[in-house]
Amino acid sequence: MLDYPTLKLIWWLLVGVLLVGFAIMDGHDMGVGSLLPFVGRNDTERRVVINTAGPHWDGNQVWFITGGGAIFAAWPLVYATAFSGFYWAMLAVLWALFFRPVGFDYRSKIQHPTWRSTWDWGLFVGGAVPPIIFGVAFGNLLQGVPFSFNGYLMPTYTGSFWALLNPFALLAGVVSSAMITLQGATYLAHRTEGIIQTRTVKAGIGAALVMVIGFIAAGVWLQGIEGYRIASVVLPDALPDPLAKTVVREPGAWMANYAAMPALWLLPALGVAGALLAAVLLRARATLSAFVASSLAVVGVIGTAGVSMFPFVMPSSTHLASSLTVWDSVSSHLTLSIMFWATLIFMPLIVTYTGWAYRVMRGKVTEAYIRENDHAAY
Known part of the structure; x- marks a missing residue:
């Protein structure tokens, strides 16, 4: 059996892998939804766009559900505190996601322009809103979240929904939105042709530029934000107790890991x-390679946030010692061990099934296909 400190580190990595998997897999169909009203100019074109993601968007939700479940099981204190503090933000994500299953399944059931246009914008909301909110959440994590624990480790959140919408967090939301839009654009360009592909390529190039400029600007800004550092002795094998440490804030602390490594x-x-x-x-129409490059960009952006904060997971701005870290916010040794072996078994199955499904559904979605399958296509 792996020792406790090693499992703590492994689950920090695995949660990161699940977040990256969610951003790549569920992110590209969210990106398709974000682009839908703009790259499709008539009903047939929009059905082409929808049918590139329609057959598999719900399968991609596995990454979202698994990521949330992993945080709940591996980092219960993080899950409880985050869903308490970000309650209204999480509800906004949930409400936006409601549009997706209904939009995909019922949008083309009725041949009425108002009905279809309404669900087109519903799919846009379902694809565009969650990445923005997730980015805003990460922006707030980097600044510290106003919560504290009492002696019974019951969290108290003292912030508000509107306080989450601060300038740095909104910039992080822009980066996240552009990243997911680029991911969707590379996938959509690979599955379409003609004028839809041309519009998608232009949108993807624009999203890439916005993402790069915003990412660099956020990195420069972050150097002036007070980061967090554990000032007491770290005992990686100790039982979880977030209050048993001393934490200080100081400028440049989020850059310390880069200096050390x-x-x-x-x-x-x-x-x-x-x-x-x-x-x-994308400009060269090497769309599959563009999708791979975009996916690597996702790894870079999410990985940057993770290693900048390490070992912190959810720092507290109101009571520094309450900050949650990799070492003191986790489940028991037994729980982490069981989850680890379950992941080794089921993760390859998920990846294999996903690869098979995409291989079966490979190829271009064309307007001719939509006309020939008018009653069967999304």
Whole structure:
């Protein structure tokens, strides 16, 4: 059996992998939804766009559900505190996601322009709103969240929904939105042709530029934000107790890991280079390679946020000692062990099934296909 400190680190990595998987897989169909009203100019064109993601969007939700479940089981204190503090933000995500199943399944059931246009914008909301909110949440994590624990480890959140919408967090939301839009654009360009592909390529190049500029600006801004540092002795094998440590805030603390391990700079470099390469490949119509490059950019951006904060997961701005870290917010040794072996069994099955499903559904979605399958297509 793996020792407790090793499992804590493994689950920090695995949660990161699940977040990356969600951003790549569920992110590209959200990106397709974000682009839907703009790259499809008539009903047939919009049905082409919808049918690139329609057959598999619900399968991609596995990454979202698994990520949430993993946080609940591996980091219960993080799950409880985050869903308490970000309650209205999480409800906004849930309400936006409501539009997706109904939109995909019922949008084309009625041949009425108002009905279809309404659900087109519903799919847009379902694809565009969650990435923005997730980005805003990460922006707030980097600044610290106003919560504290009492002696019974019951969290108290003292912030408000509107306080989450601060300038740095909104910039993080822009980066997240542009990243997911680029991911959707590379996929949509790969599955379409003609004028839809041309419009998608232009949108993807624009999203890549916005993402790179916003990402660099956020990185420069972050250097002036007070980060967090554990000032007491760290006992990786100790039982979870977030209050048993001393935490200080100081400028540049979020850059300390890069100074200690310069190889970590490869992650932000990957975020920038991946997005720029995706734009170049989109322009050259090398769409599959562009999708791979965009996915690498996702790894770079999410990885940058993770290693910048490590070992913190959810820092507290009102009571520094309440900050949750990799070492003191986790489940028991037994729970982490069981989850680890279950992941080793089921993760390859999920990846294999996903690869098979995409292989079966490969190829272009065309207007001719929509006309020939008018009653069967989305």
